[in-house]
Structures are given as structure tokens and as C-alpha cells.
Amino acid sequence: MLTSLQNPLVKQIRKLHQTKERREQQLFLLEGTHLLEAALAVDRPLITLCHTIAWQTKYPLLWEHAQQLAERVELVSADVLRAIATTVEPDGVVATIERTSTPAPAFTSFGLVLETVQDPGNLGTMIRTAAAAGADGLLLSADSVDFDHPKVLRASAGQWFQLPMAASFDLQTELSHYQQRGMQIVATLPTANLTYWEVDLRQPTLILMGNEGGGLSPALAAIADQQVTIPLNPGVESLNVAIAAALMLYEAKRQRMRSEE
Structure with missing residues (x-):
């Protein structure tokens, strides 16, 4: 379990709170169960999945699915989770995903x-x-x-x-x-x-x-x-x-x- 706010991964993810860092790292944050479910529904690959033991216990099936799409999975303390999230009361999971450039939508209607x-x-x-x-x-x-x-x-x-x-x-x-x-x-x-x-x-x-x-x-x-x-x-x-x-x-x-x- 990651418990230190000085851990290199924790520091890297915290930097993604800033626009400049999201652009430089070509990553962005996915916070909370609802957004994670939305990403998994379209099989969006995850770079890193960070979660608490309480979240894993509450959402075992979602955790299994997320693990399959994540390059790296880390169990973290509640303090670390709060530090890497931008919300005041995160619900136990934060992921990072890759920024991708997309073509203009195919407007027809x-x-x-x-x-x-x-x-x-x-x-x-x-x-x-x-x-x-x-x-x-x-x-x-x-x-x-x-x-x-x-x-x-x-x-x-x-x-x-x-x-x-x-x-x-x-x-x-x-x-x-x-x-x-x-x-x-x-x-x-x-x-x-x-x-x-x-x-x-x-x-x-x-x-x-x-x-x-x-x-x-x-x-x-x-x-x-x-x-x-x-x-x-x-x-x-x-x-x-x-x-x-x-x-x-x-x-x-x-x-x-x-x-x-």
C-alpha cells in the first residue's frame, strides 16, 4: 500500500491537477466511481489505477474490470487518495488516462x-x-x-x-x-x-x-x-x-x- 505523499507516483499524479502538467505528461485524471464506470463502459485503457481497500471491497466487480484495463494498479491509503484527488471528499478511486487527439466530429444532423x-x-x-x-x-x-x-x-x-x-x-x-x-x-x-x-x-x-x-x-x-x-x-x-x-x-x-x- 502506498502511504507516503512523497512517493514519486503520488507526486506525479498530484501534478496533473495543473493544466501545464496534463499537457506535458499527456495524461489526465479520472476521479470517482461514476467516471471510472463511464470509461470502462467504452473500454478506455487506464494508465494507473489508485484505490483504497474500502473502495475495492465495495466495488469488487468494478475493481476486477478496471484491473484488466490498467497498466498499473496501486492500493493507496485514504490520505494518499485525498492528496491525488481534486475533490474535497473523493470516493476511493482515482485513475489516470492518456490524452488523445480526436478528429472533428462527423456532423450530419x-x-x-x-x-x-x-x-x-x-x-x-x-x-x-x-x-x-x-x-x-x-x-x-x-x-x-x-x-x-x-x-x-x-x-x-x-x-x-x-x-x-x-x-x-x-x-x-x-x-x-x-x-x-x-x-x-x-x-x-x-x-x-x-x-x-x-x-x-x-x-x-x-x-x-x-x-x-x-x-x-x-x-x-x-x-x-x-x-x-x-x-x-x-x-x-x-x-x-x-x-x-x-x-x-x-x-x-x-x-x-x-x-x-
């Missing part, structure tokens, strides 16, 4: 495109919502928060492993390519004349949303085929971007369901 989203909780919530609404995937500008930030994974509630996702260094060019393939780009802007339910979202559509504070850049907003707004009562400045994304995604889903009736 509808998807979500995000520019310069900074809050990990917002991104994780939008991943969860996009998966729930049946979106094809999510495309994110490279200057946004990392997909593998611990709070992003937790907020995604396990859907992180279900939704195709990729980061792009040139959203404008990629969106132009999708337009050439027949997809409409619908941007959300507070100054738009159309409300979001007035646009036909039954056709292949990419929903484009911007930064929490500044919204969309003028360059991206300008290439949109349609610009829509979410109406707000007087005195309300804006909606949280994750809430706005949920409205847009479920309006697209609603219109598709209506057209199938």
Missing part, C-alpha cells in the same frame, strides 16, 4: 460549436446536455478550457465518454468547410432580430455559441447563416451559456421530433 468558453463547469454541463439532446458532437476553439479539466469531466456526469468532441485552432475555416457541405451555421447573438424558435433547425445545423463574458467574436458571428436571440425580460442582461446552449439544443430536438410525427 446537429451539433454544438463553442468559442473561447472558459468555465469548466459550463463546458462539462454543455457536454452532458449535448449528449442528452442527441447532438452529433461538440467542436471547441483551442483557446477554451481543456476538455480534460477535472471539473469538466465531473460536470459532464459521465457523458464525456459518449459525445464525440474535438478542439480546433481555426474554427472559422472549419465552419466554412461545413457550410460548403450543406450545414447551416446558427449563431446566438443578443442583437439578432429572430428568436431561436423562428429558425428552421430541422436541416443539418451547427449551433454556434461564444464566450461567457464577451460572446461570439465578430469574425465568427459574420459567417453564420442565421443569427438568433433568446428573448429576455427587461433588466436581465444575459443567460448562462450552458443554459442558452440547452435551449438551443432542445429546440433543435423538438423541431426534429415534430417533423417525425
Whole structure:
């Protein structure tokens, strides 16, 4: 059992709390039983599995499955587990997995495109919502928060492993390519004349949303085929971007369901 916080493995895993270290080591953290189950459901290989004896006793079948997919398995003390986790009260298991680059999602129906989203909780919530609404995937500008930030994974509630996702260094060019393939780009802007339910979202559509504070850049907003707004009562400045994304995604889903009736 690993009990020392000075153990080299413990030090290495603790460094993964930082964005810089996740990028340098090309690893990220998987914390908690729920996220581990989600990873194992898609047979995602684990680099290291660290767990307490209490967790192993509580989840023997999950432990057996995780062992089969892990390169290294370590029994650790409760103090070590708390040290390597980013949560205040971890439930007994932390794993590391490899960062992998993924191609842009194969958008054919509808998807979500995000520019310069900074809050990990917002991104994780939008991943969860996009998966729930049946979106094809999510495309994110490279200057946004990392997909593998611990709070992003937790907020995604396990859907992180279900939704195709990729980061792009040139959203404008990629969106132009999708337009050439027949997809409409619908941007959300507070100054738009159309409300979001007035646009036909039954056709292949990419929903484009911007930064929490500044919204969309003028360059991206300008290439949109349609610009829509979410109406707000007087005195309300804006909606949280994750809430706005949920409205847009479920309006697209609603219109598709209506057209199938």
C-alpha cells in the first residue's frame, strides 16, 4: 500500500491537477466511481489505477474490470487518495488516462460549436446536455478550457465518454468547410432580430455559441447563416451559456421530433 505523499507516483499524479502538467505528461485524471464506470463502459485503457481497500471491497466487480484495463494498479491509503484527488471528499478511486487527439466530429444532423468558453463547469454541463439532446458532437476553439479539466469531466456526469468532441485552432475555416457541405451555421447573438424558435433547425445545423463574458467574436458571428436571440425580460442582461446552449439544443430536438410525427 502506498502511504507516503512523497512517493514519486503520488507526486506525479498530484501534478496533473495543473493544466501545464496534463499537457506535458499527456495524461489526465479520472476521479470517482461514476467516471471510472463511464470509461470502462467504452473500454478506455487506464494508465494507473489508485484505490483504497474500502473502495475495492465495495466495488469488487468494478475493481476486477478496471484491473484488466490498467497498466498499473496501486492500493493507496485514504490520505494518499485525498492528496491525488481534486475533490474535497473523493470516493476511493482515482485513475489516470492518456490524452488523445480526436478528429472533428462527423456532423450530419446537429451539433454544438463553442468559442473561447472558459468555465469548466459550463463546458462539462454543455457536454452532458449535448449528449442528452442527441447532438452529433461538440467542436471547441483551442483557446477554451481543456476538455480534460477535472471539473469538466465531473460536470459532464459521465457523458464525456459518449459525445464525440474535438478542439480546433481555426474554427472559422472549419465552419466554412461545413457550410460548403450543406450545414447551416446558427449563431446566438443578443442583437439578432429572430428568436431561436423562428429558425428552421430541422436541416443539418451547427449551433454556434461564444464566450461567457464577451460572446461570439465578430469574425465568427459574420459567417453564420442565421443569427438568433433568446428573448429576455427587461433588466436581465444575459443567460448562462450552458443554459442558452440547452435551449438551443432542445429546440433543435423538438423541431426534429415534430417533423417525425
